[in-house]
Amino acid sequence: FILNEIPFFILLGIFSGLVSYYFTWAAMYLEGRFGKVKNSYLRLVFGGAILGLLIFIFPSLFGEGYEALMDILHGEGETIINQSIFKDFIENKYLFLLLLLLILIFKVIAMAATTGSGGVGGIFAPSLFMGGVSGFFVARFINSLTPFKVSESNFSLVGMAGIMAGVMHAPLTAIFLIAEITGGYELLPPLIITATISYLTINYFEPHSIYTKRLAQRGELMTHHKDKAVLSMMKVKKLIETNFNPIHPDATLGDLVKVISSSSRNIIPVVDEDGTFCGLIFMDHIREIIFKPEIYRTTFVRNLMFMPETTVSQQESMEAVAQKFQKTGKFNLVVLKDGKYIGFISRARVFSAYRKLLKDFSDD
Incomplete structure (x- = not known):
């Protein structure tokens, strides 16, 4: 480590922060x-x-990328291109830099294709690979296009810390982990500089780590806000009520009266033979006509039902469901899955479950 290289490590920190942002967003x-x-x-x-x-x-995108990293750290970074169909372009410094950028772009796509399609993958190994290639890219850019010369292996190591700090929003973890990998603390100053600047750079664009965003997306993020924390522990599936008697849209008013007589609820879901939800009927809306037997055969359910403006999906978070209850003022919301009727979720049951969990949460 040379003091004159500090501006280049600052540059690497900014570049690592931007790559980390691309990593998280993509x-x-x-x-x-x-x-x-x-x-x-x-x-x-x-x-x-x-x-x-x-x-x-x-081919260097296959697997964790540890072999490619070892080649870069041993001063044989060209091998990550040498295995590809573009191996003839290694001697061209401009095309070589472009190919390194393409590897950075495609690595995230490959990772997302693996995890998104149901494969097993994580964040740690890809972030190390991206960091090593990012540091190698910056070092090769400096060595090829400027009169300065820097250590490509050192920049690769520091780049790992930069990407880890940015993607995971954990600069201290990145600094000490890479310091331990190197077996010494000669690179500690550049590690601190690059990791800190990378973290500050991505934090300007994205204040949350990819782990936090994934938890929030699944509705499993525990926060210091007690209400949100309790709601995150509640699942729609466990609160669905199914004791509502459905009726077909082609049924008559007479059929509807028979369903009402055996129903303990004042809402009748209208469902076709495929289970597709068609609408709702509230008893209050038909109270005036259910005592007119003369129209039992001529009045059909499809003319009495209405489609609610707000529905709930099984995959929705309870925080979103609570907001829907608050916004609509309804006491019951219909739960659907791909347009199919599942049941209802009631404000009373949600509140009861919330109150029980809040009590347990407070006792702990």
């Missing part, structure tokens, strides 16, 4: 797109096809 976006593909087999085919194509172009 991973969340692509995993979200994969999640919209409902068919798990189709999702697997898409993920496999994307991953296979990327590995064919850049």
